[in-house]
Amino acid sequence: MRESFGERLFSNLNALALVLIGLVSIFPFYYVVIVSFSAPGEYSSSELTLFPQSWSFAAYEYILSTDTFIRSIGVSAYLAVVGTALSLMVSAAFAYMISRKRLFGRKVLTFALLITILFSPGIIPNYLVIKELGLMNSLWSIILPGLLSGWNALLLKTFFDGIPESLEESAYIDGANDLRIFFQIILPLSLPALAAFGLFFAVGYWNTFFNAILYLTDPDKRPLQVLLQGMLVKSETGIADPTAAAQLSSEHQVPADTIKMAAVVIATVPILLVYPFLQKHFAKGVMLGSVKG
Secondary structure (H helix, E strand, C coil): CCCCHHHHHHHHHHHHHHHHHHHHHHHHHHHHHHHHCECCCHHHHCCCCCCCCCECCHHHHHHHCCHHHHHHHHHHHHHHHHHHHHHHHHHHHHHHHHHCCCCCCHHHHHHHHHHHHHCCCCHHHHHHHHHHCCCCCCCHHHHHHHCCCHHHHHHHHHHHHCCCHHHHHHHHHCCCCHHHHHHHHHHHHCHHHHHHHHHHHHHHHHCCCHHHHHHCCCHHHCCHHHHHHHHHHCCCCCCCCCCHHHHHHHHHCCCHHHHHHHHHHHHHHHHHCHHHHHHHHHCCCCCCCCCCC
C-alpha cells in the first residue's frame, strides 16, 4: 500500500525529531570526551570546545599515573564482577525456588519478597545492621545488602514461570536432581534474562556511591564514583588530594577541569563496553524448539 504525502511527511518529521533528540543526548558525552583530549590551556582559554585544535593525552597520563585513581578503578571492578556474580546467583536461585508450584510455603516466601519491595527499612536501620554485623569499612558492606533484589527476583520468577515443566519432568525421569536441573537446564535457557539483569546489577555496583560513603571510611577502599565526587567538589585539586594541585600546576600543567573530564570518560567507558557482549542475548530466542510435540 502506497503511503500518502501526509504519511510520508509525518514519518520524515518523526525521524528528524528522533535524530535531533539523539544528537542532543549524545552531545554532553561528546563534549566531555573532546575536552579530555584537549591540549593544556585550550579549554580554559575558550568558552566552548567543539573540536580540539591539538590533541593531548596529558590528562589521561596524569590520571593513570596516580595510585589513587588506579586503586579506585580496581575497587569498582571488584564490586562489579563479584557483586554481579553473587547477586545473579542468589536472585536467580530464589526466583526459581518460588516459581516451582511443588515448593511448600512458596506463597509465604513470595509475600515476604513483596514486603521488601513495598517497604524499605531506611538508612539508619541499614547502617545499624551493617555495624552490628561487623561489616563497616569492608567491601562486603556494599555487596551483601544487594545480593537479593526483590524486584529483579520477582521479574526472574515471571520468566521462570514460562519455562515448561515438561523439561524438568523429563530430567527427573533421566535421574537428574534439582541442582543439576537448575544449573544445566534452567540457567542455560535463561541467558537472555540473566544477561539483562546481570547488566543492571553491574551498572548498580559500578556506580555505587551513597552506600560507599556511609560504610567505607578507608580512603584506599573508595570506589571510583566516590573519588569522582571528591574531584568535582574540590575542583581546585587533581584527585581530591590537598597536595595534587601544586603538583598539577608545577609538573603536569594540565587544567583540573580537563583532568575531571578524562576521569569521567575512564569511569564511563568500561561499563559501556559491556553492552556489545550482552546484546546478542537480549533478542536470542533460546526457548525456540526446546519442547517438541
